[in-house]
Amino acid sequence: MITKPKGTYDVYGEYGKEIQYVENILQSLMGKYHYEYVRTPIFEASTLFHRGVGETTDIVSKETYDFKDRGNRDMSLRPEGTAGVVRSLLENKMYAREDKPIKTWYYGPMYRYERPQSGRFREFYQFGVEVFGSDSPLLDAEVISIPVVLYKLLGLKGVKVKINTLGDRESRENYRTALIEYFKPYVKDFCEDCQIRYEKNPLRILDCKIDNKLEIIKNAPQIIDYLNETSKQHFEKVKKYLDLLEIDYEVDPKIVRGLDYYTHTVFEVEAEVEGFGAQNVLCGGGRYNNLVNTIGNVDVPGVGFALGMERLMKALELENITLPTNHLDIYVVPIGEKALDYSVPLVENLRMNGFCVDMDYMNRNIKSNFKQADRLQAKFIILLGEDELKKSIVTIKNNQTKEEIKIKEEKLISYLDKNIEESEDI
RNA sequence: GCGUUGUUGGUGAAGCGGUUAACACAACCGACUGUGACUCGGCCAUGCGUGGGUUCGAAUCCCACACAGCGCCCCA
Numbered sequence: 001m002i003t004k005p006k007g008t009y010d011v012y013g014e015y016g017k018e019i020q021y022v023e024n025i026l027q028s029l030m031g032k033y034h035y036e037y038v039r040t041p042i043f044e045a046s047t048l049f050h051r052g053v054g055e056t057t058d059i060v061s062k063e064t065y066d067f068k069d070r071g072n073r074d075m076s077l078r079p080e081g082t083a084g085v086v087r088s089l090l091e092n093k094m095y096a097r098e099d100k101p102i103k104t105w106y107y108g109p110m111y112r113y114e115r116p117q118s119g120r121f122r123e124f125y126q127f128g129v130e131v132f133g134s135d136s137p138l139l140d141a142e143v144i145s146i147p148v149v150l151y152k153l154l155g156l157k158g159v160k161v162k163i164n165t166l167g168d169r170e171s172r173e174n175y176r177t178a179l180i181e182y183f184k185p186y187v188k189d190f191c192e193d194c195q196i197r198y199e200k201n202p203l204r205i206l207d208c209k210i211d212n213k214l215e216i217i218k219n220a221p222q223i224i225d226y227l228n229e230t231s232k233q234h235f236e237k238v239k240k241y242l243d244l245l246e247i248d249y250e251v252d253p254k255i256v257r258g259l260d261y262y263t264h265t266v267f268e269v270e271a272e273v274e275g276f277g278a279q280n281v282l283c284g285g286g287r288y289n290n291l292v293n294t295i296g297n298v299d300v301p302g303v304g305f306a307l308g309m310e311r312l313m314k315a316l317e318l319e320n321i322t323l324p325t326n327h328l329d330i331y332v333v334p335i336g337e338k339a340l341d342y343s344v345p346l347v348e349n350l351r352m353n354g355f356c357v358d359m360d361y362m363n364r365n366i367k368s369n370f371k372q373a374d375r376l377q378a379k380f381i382i383l384l385g386e387d388e389l390k391k392s393i394v395t396i397k398n399n400q401t402k403e404e405i406k407i408k409e410e411k412l413i414s415y416l417d418k419n420i421e422e423s424e425d426i
Numbered sequence: 427g428c429g430u431u432g433u434u435g436g437u438g439a440a441g442c443g444g445u446u447a448a449c450a451c452a453a454c455c456g457a458c459u460g461u462g463a464c465u466c467g468g469c470c471a472u473g474c475g476u477g478g479g480u481u482c483g484a485a486u487c488c489c490a491c492a493c494a495g496c497g498c499c500c501c502a
Contacts, residue, residue: 001475003493058500062427080502110502115427117496126502193499259501268502281502308502335460368454370462385460397461404461 007122017325035103040084046074052083054260063112077111081128090296100133118277119311128306135301137234140265141241143303147283155321158272164255167231175226186216203256261291273318283307331378332359333369335385
């Protein structure tokens with residue numbers, strides 16, 4: 001048997017309904033925030049990710065799906081969404097538009113060659129937001145608020161927002177230098193990974209799970225003390241706007257984020273749900289004022305976040321949240337060949353009148369049809385046989401109350417209108 | 427990339443070297459050709475992740491691989 005590639009999954013059945021429900025919420029929510037939809041290719045020139053995500057990051061150095069196309073070009077399946085959106089911003093000169101800030105959102109599959117485990121796949125879906133052309137800390141706060149609002153909308157309770165700041169380039173550099181200086185005498189006592197981190201990205205030593213017990217790490221210099229005035233003010237304002245938006249958060253100096261392009265605000269939202277595995281970060285993001293310049297030599301500030309759909313769905317599942325998925329309004333049971341012929345246009349007519357309608361295609365017996373109607377969770381069952389045809393009536397049974405009545409066929413639509421509530425708008 | 431556990435019908439599984447792969451649930455058919463429950467009967471893996479090996483004999487033991495779960499690294 002041919003099986004799915006490692007680290008991928010099929011969507012079908014009840015899960016398919018649920019994920020579509022969440023996708024619809026995302027879409028309508030972004031409409032309300034007045035963000036515009038951006039869709040970029042699933043593969044791009046490999047260099048885009050090398051420059052955008054960072055040559056030395058794990059994502060680029062060992063996790064991309066790389067291939068040469070038939071024209072011998074180096075291509076990669078996108079490992080994340082931001083680089084592609086930035087490329088589009090540059091290529092389409094969106095940064096020159098007058099209606100700044102340019103607020104965009106995207107949704108789609110991403111690819112990373114990793115060992116699959118709880119909440120981690122090789123093909124996974126991310127929803128994300130990127131806002132360009134403004135330095136305003138209000139946008140940092142708005143971007144943080146989007147996932148929080150979304151989680152609340154879906155009924156998710158166990159989430160925790162953690163924020164931190166890395167400051168602007170100057171502050172970050174000063175801090176980095178101070179850290180290197182401070183760690184220098186102790187490097188040899190660090191774990192293997194941290195010895196490498198010391199060279200590549202000393203900030204990450206701070207959230208090492210092994211070494212963070214060491215006194216040296218606990219007493220390390222804090223970024224807060226190295227922020228220049230602009231950076232400090234920016235962070236203060238982000239916090240003010242979060243307070244105005246009534247978002248609970250915790251300042252956590254250990255949040256430094258893996259990607260090279262972040263400046264100022266960085267944040268993560270963690271799931272605090274019993275049974276969640278090691279991958280409990282539901283979403284992450286921050287401000288990246290240097291990224292656009294790194295990719296395209298144009299100075300455009302940006303801020304954004306991305307959330308993993310699989311982790312979101314898992315959190316919903318673990319909190320036992322049932323999403324309202326649409327079920328069948330009417331199940332039509334024709335008895336006999338004549339009734340079947342008669343049902344064909346009737347079913348179509350009902351559908352055109354806005355009802356969700358299904359019927360027996362398999363010539364089941366009556367008993368099996370009632371079972372099938374229950375399986376499909378039909379609200380109403382219509383029975384059509386010789387009697388009904390002769391008298392131009394239908395027998396309609398409410399599958400919840402089990403009440404059964406016979407009504408004239410021309411009154412059917414108005415009867416159903418009265419008795420079936422329109423599915424709620426999101 | 428490293429470590430670890432696992433893989434038997436549609437589902438939950440038992441079997442742990444001996445010949446029809448148990449049991450239960452579900453599905454389907456019938457008793458019961460216009461009303462769903464219950465009951466009873468029938469039917470449902472020539473097959474035990476894949477490929478090799480050991481053996482008179484393998485779902486069972488050995489090896490390799492694939493996939494899945496969990497953890498590390500990293501990340502959403």
